[in-house]
Amino acid sequence: MSESVPVDLVSRTWAGEPEPPAAVPSSADVVVIGGGIIGVSTAWFLAKHGVDVVVCEKGHIAGEQSGRNWGWVRQQGRDRREMPMIVESLRIWRTLGDEIGEDVGFSEQGVIYLIDNDRQFERYAAWAKFAEDYGTGTRLIEADELQRLVRGAAVQWRGALYTASDGRAEPHKAVPALARAVVRRGGTVLTSCAVRGIETTGGRVSAVVTEHGRIRTSTVLCAAGAWTSMFCRSLGIRVPQLKVRGTVARTAPADFVCNGAMTDRRLALRRRQDGGYTVAHGVVIDHPVTPSTFRFGPGFMPAVRMDARHLRLSLGREFLDEWLTPTTWPLDGESPFEKCRVLDPPPNPRILRQIRKHLDATFPQLAATPLVESWAGMIETTPDVVPVIDEAASLPGFHVATGFSGHGFGIGPGAGKAVAGLLTGDDVGLDVKAFRLGRFADGTPIRPETGV
Numbered sequence: 001m002s003e004s005v006p007v008d009l010v011s012r013t014w015a016g017e018p019e020p021p022a023a024v025p026s027s028a029d030v031v032v033i034g035g036g037i038i039g040v041s042t043a044w045f046l047a048k049h050g051v052d053v054v055v056c057e058k059g060h061i062a063g064e065q066s067g068r069n070w071g072w073v074r075q076q077g078r079d080r081r082e083m084p085m086i087v088e089s090l091r092i093w094r095t096l097g098d099e100i101g102e103d104v105g106f107s108e109q110g111v112i113y114l115i116d117n118d119r120q121f122e123r124y125a126a127w128a129k130f131a132e133d134y135g136t137g138t139r140l141i142e143a144d145e146l147q148r149l150v151r152g153a154a155v156q157w158r159g160a161l162y163t164a165s166d167g168r169a170e171p172h173k174a175v176p177a178l179a180r181a182v183v184r185r186g187g188t189v190l191t192s193c194a195v196r197g198i199e200t201t202g203g204r205v206s207a208v209v210t211e212h213g214r215i216r217t218s219t220v221l222c223a224a225g226a227w228t229s230m231f232c233r234s235l236g237i238r239v240p241q242l243k244v245r246g247t248v249a250r251t252a253p254a255d256f257v258c259n260g261a262m263t264d265r266r267l268a269l270r271r272r273q274d275g276g277y278t279v280a281h282g283v284v285i286d287h288p289v290t291p292s293t294f295r296f297g298p299g300f301m302p303a304v305r306m307d308a309r310h311l312r313l314s315l316g317r318e319f320l321d322e323w324l325t326p327t328t329w330p331l332d333g334e335s336p337f338e339k340c341r342v343l344d345p346p347p348n349p350r351i352l353r354q355i356r357k358h359l360d361a362t363f364p365q366l367a368a369t370p371l372v373e374s375w376a377g378m379i380e381t382t383p384d385v386v387p388v389i390d391e392a393a394s395l396p397g398f399h400v401a402t403g404f405s406g407h408g409f410g411i412g413p414g415a416g417k418a419v420a421g422l423l424t425g426d427d428v429g430l431d432v433k434a435f436r437l438g439r440f441a442d443g444t445p446i447r448p449e450t451g452v
């Protein structure tokens with residue numbers, strides 16, 4: 001297996017020039033802004049129900065967060081508001097590859113949170129109890145069972161929180177495969193097609209304006225990931241959102257240490273389909289300060305307090321880039337979205353060194369295994385670390401699905417189903433009221449239950 005894995009296996013998802021469309025359709029029932037897992041999954045459920053849907057992606061499908069993530073598909077440790085959607089998402093993942101006739105790299109191999117102190121033990125025990133209502137099968141396991149699941153560790157853990165029904169999938173495969181399935185179902189997927197803005201008639205959405213022309217529509221979904229806040233601001237809609245850089249690496253195919261995904265907070269590791277591991281630092285929050293930090297920062301204080309000791313602030317190019325980006329722009333000229341086709345932050349070299357150190361200390365048998373590829377992605381978060389899924393009160397027809405806060409890949413198919421229901425008005429059995437945008441402005445207490 002080893003020699004056949006190309007060095008740019010992951011980064012080829014976003015490297016290179018994306019292909020511009022020959023033309024854009026003149027109209028659609030729904031236009032989706034953003035070709036990440038949220039936009040594409042929503043388009044999949046819409047296309048399956050015969051809705052005429054167009055996805056506009058400024059760069060590559062899965063070129064940003066959705067192709068760069070760790071590939072964990074987990075119910076474990078979630079905020080209670082996300083539970084129904086993630087349980088449904090796991091159900092969809094299990095048959096998704098068969099349904100679309102392409103491999104998405106999904107495998108139900110479990111997620112393990114390792115325990116080395118009493119506080120963790122109590123917190124995880126409480127979560128296992130809470131999860132009983134959702135049938136995830138989450139339980140605490142002791143050291144002997146753990147040794148069968150995680151092999152050859154030089155570190156002794158007391159036990160772990162374990163959800164065998166959690167899974168993993170391959171980010172570089174899953175969303176591009178689903179986008180092709182959208183097209184086979186009659187939807188349209190356009191790359192190198194930035195949406196510059198929205199046109200309105202009588203106070204509601206009447207068209208989107210792309211760099212390649214206008215698409216008439218009454219319904220828009222903004223699933224623009226890290227760009228959503230900026231896009232919405234240009235329409236006078238406030239979406240509090242901050243970015244965190246996630247640095248990731250993958251090893252060459254290696255000895256078996258764990259078949260699923262595991263973290264002891266210093267090291268997060270997930271077995272890959274190619275026999276290697278996707279590795280990262282388990283908890284560090286690497287936040288480049290920008291003008292948004294000051295605009296939205298106060299609202300993020302509850303989340304910051306939860307994880308303050310893991311926060312690493314830096315002041316660099318990102319501040320200037322955002323400072324120099326206009327807040328509105330004419331729709332007949334180049335927009336900020338065309339100027340940055342792909343948000344491609346460099347991996348943080350310090351964190352890469354820590355990943356290597358923690359990997360070797362935890363699994364000495366992997367010390368000779370090279371990290372063959374590294375990359376980074378900008379995670380976007382909300383103040384309570386759960387998403388926004390809503391129609392904008394001030395602009396009928398304009399919907400937002402964003403802020404998946406570092407765990408939107410696993411929940412993506414479930415969220416896509418829920419968002420499609422919101423757009424069509426069909427009851428799909430998933431209530432999205434808890435994700436309304438207004439919670440950040442109407443005095444609702446903001447209480448994050450989990451970290452990013």
Ligand SMILES: Cc1cc2nc3c(=O)[nH]c(=O)nc-3n(C[C@H](O)[C@H](O)[C@H](O)COP(=O)(O)OP(=O)(O)OC[C@H]3O[C@@H](n4cnc5c(N)ncnc54)[C@H](O)[C@@H]3O)c2cc1C
Nearest residue numbers: 034036038058066069070072195225246377407408409410
């Ligand atoms: C390093 C890292 C590790 C992670 N690990 C996990 C994990 O293990 N499990 C998990 O569940 N989640 C994980 N996540 C989070 C997960 O990847 C995201 O929550 C999820 O991918 C968000 O999907 P999205 O579709 O909302 O956004 P994105 O994937 O970012 O897609 C948004 C798209 O919109 C496009 N766009 C923006 N503006 C415009 C415009 N004006 N016109 C056209 N297109 C536009 C962008 O180019 C982009 O492709 C991780 C994220 C990162 C970065």
